[in-house]
Amino acid sequence: MGKGGATKDAILDRAVRLASQVGLSGLSIGRLAEDLHMSKSGLFAHFEAKETLQVEVLERAAQLFVEAVVRPALAQPRGEPRLRALFEHWLCWTKTARLPGGCLFVAAAAELDDRRGPVRDRLVSLQREWLELIANVARTGIPLGHFRDDLDAQQCAHDLYSVMLGYHHAKRLLRDPRAEDRARAGFESLLAAARRRRRKSA
Amino acid sequence: MGKGGATKDAILDRAVRLASQVGLSGLSIGRLAEDLHMSKSGLFAHFEAKETLQVEVLERAAQLFVEAVVRPALAQPRGEPRLRALFEHWLCWTKTARLPGGCLFVAAAAELDDRRGPVRDRLVSLQREWLELIANVARTGIPLGHFRDDLDAQQCAHDLYSVMLGYHHAKRLLRDPRAEDRARAGFESLLAAARRRRRKSA
Numbered sequence: 384m385g386k387g388g389a390t391k392d393a394i395l396d397r398a399v400r401l402a403s404q405v406g407l408s409g410l411s412i413g414r415l416a417e418d419l420h421m422s423k424s425g426l427f428a429h430f431e432a433k434e435t436l437q438v439e440v441l442e443r444a445a446q447l448f449v450e451a452v453v454r455p456a457l458a459q460p461r462g463e464p465r466l467r468a469l470f471e472h473w474l475c476w477t478k479t480a481r482l483p484g485g486c487l488f489v490a491a492a493a494e495l496d497d498r499r500g501p502v503r504d505r506l507v508s509l510q511r512e513w514l515e516l517i518a519n520v521a522r523t524g525i526p527l528g529h530f531r532d533d534l535d536a537q538q539c540a541h542d543l544y545s546v547m548l549g550y551h552h553a554k555r556l557l558r559d560p561r562a563e564d565r566a567r568a569g570f571e572s573l574l575a576a577a578r579r580r581r582r583k584s585a
Numbered sequence: 586m587g588k589g590g591a592t593k594d595a596i597l598d599r600a601v602r603l604a605s606q607v608g609l610s611g612l613s614i615g616r617l618a619e620d621l622h623m624s625k626s627g628l629f630a631h632f633e634a635k636e637t638l639q640v641e642v643l644e645r646a647a648q649l650f651v652e653a654v655v656r657p658a659l660a661q662p663r664g665e666p667r668l669r670a671l672f673e674h675w676l677c678w679t680k681t682a683r684l685p686g687g688c689l690f691v692a693a694a695a696e697l698d699d700r701r702g703p704v705r706d707r708l709v710s711l712q713r714e715w716l717e718l719i720a721n722v723a724r725t726g727i728p729l730g731h732f733r734d735d736l737d738a739q740q741c742a743h744d745l746y747s748v749m750l751g752y753h754h755a756k757r758l759l760r761d762p763r764a765e766d767r768a769r770a771g772f773e774s775l776l777a778a779a780r781r782r783r784r785k786s787a
Contacts, residue, residue: 545751
């Protein structure tokens with residue numbers, strides 16, 4: 384990668400941090416130029432429009448997420464240890480990736496759910512890929528006997544996502560000092576349910 | 586309540602609907618005036634500043650939530666039936682209250698988590714009151730034998746909140762047709778865990 388590429392990566396890293404604080408919608412080329420002490424025209428050379436910048440910020444954030452969460456989790460043994468590693472790395476990923484304003488994806492989800500366009504579309508596809516990856520990791524625990532045969536792995540992925548959304552809410556909005564304990568307890572319940580035979584429910 | 590009061594209530598109802606779409610931050614006096622075909626000065630007579638308007642919108646949304654969710658749930662027998670009613674009414678509250686843009690509180694939580702000031706403070710206190718109410722409803726199930734003696738009711742409230750955040754995410758962002766089924770399955774797991782003796786967890 385040449386000098387141009389490195390510069391763009393550095394810009395994107397800064398943009399990801401800024402977006403974690405001001406939201407994707409708050410991330411304009413003007414705002415980023417100010418933050419980087421660059422000229423707007425210098426930034427326009429890299430990103431043609433606000434939407435291009437926003438999509439590239441999502442892509443870069445997804446790379447950071449893979450490095451901070453997915454890669455170390457996939458290095459763990461399949462099944463429960465891998466699902467646990469996924470959860471643990473996810474819990475601290477904004478620290479690992481040094482995002483000052485918390486999870487960019489959670490903030491973007493609330494911002495973009497009512498909008499249309501390429502930024503929302505890219506966010507949705509990234510979130511679906513992530514849910515599918517969690518479901519696949521959960522499935523690896525079935526043949527190993529960690530989880531029950533009839534585990535609904537997609538439900539498990541959805542539930543784990545819910546645990547993380549609850550964690551984000553408790554930590555960032557409520558500043559609940561027990562947020563992490565609550566998330567861990569939620570995750571343990573989820574594992575217990577994944578191990579157990581299915582119950583008839585009302 | 587005089588005519589002035591009724592007018593203000595009508596304005597606030599419109600403002601709540603608008604805020605569910607554009608977010609609390611997007612709700613300026615100018616934007617609301619445009620939406621209502623009123624003059625800005627007419628609105629300034631009711632709300633001195635954007636923040637006053639935002640806090641009053643939160644208060645009005647909380648009233649709508651009580652009418653749509655809390656009151657009908659409290660009319661149900663204590664314990665599990667009441668907790669279930671709470672969940673069911675919560676699931677459809679934006680429909681009951683006719684909010685076109687989904688749950689105002691979820692959107693506001695993501696918008697305001699990094700800010701300071703009276704709007705955030707009011708949101709946090711409303712959310713804490715709501716979590717405390719859920720915990721109290723869960724507690725009513727302990728002496729009735731619906732739930733185990735050592736149920737952590739605050740954890741239960743946190744977990745139910747997480748289920749609802751997951752529902753909101755699946756429905757509004759991912760447009761998952763199974764969002765409601767997923768939320769119900771999450772809620773049934775939560776009830777199953779509340780009934781069961783506590784397990785030793787890792």
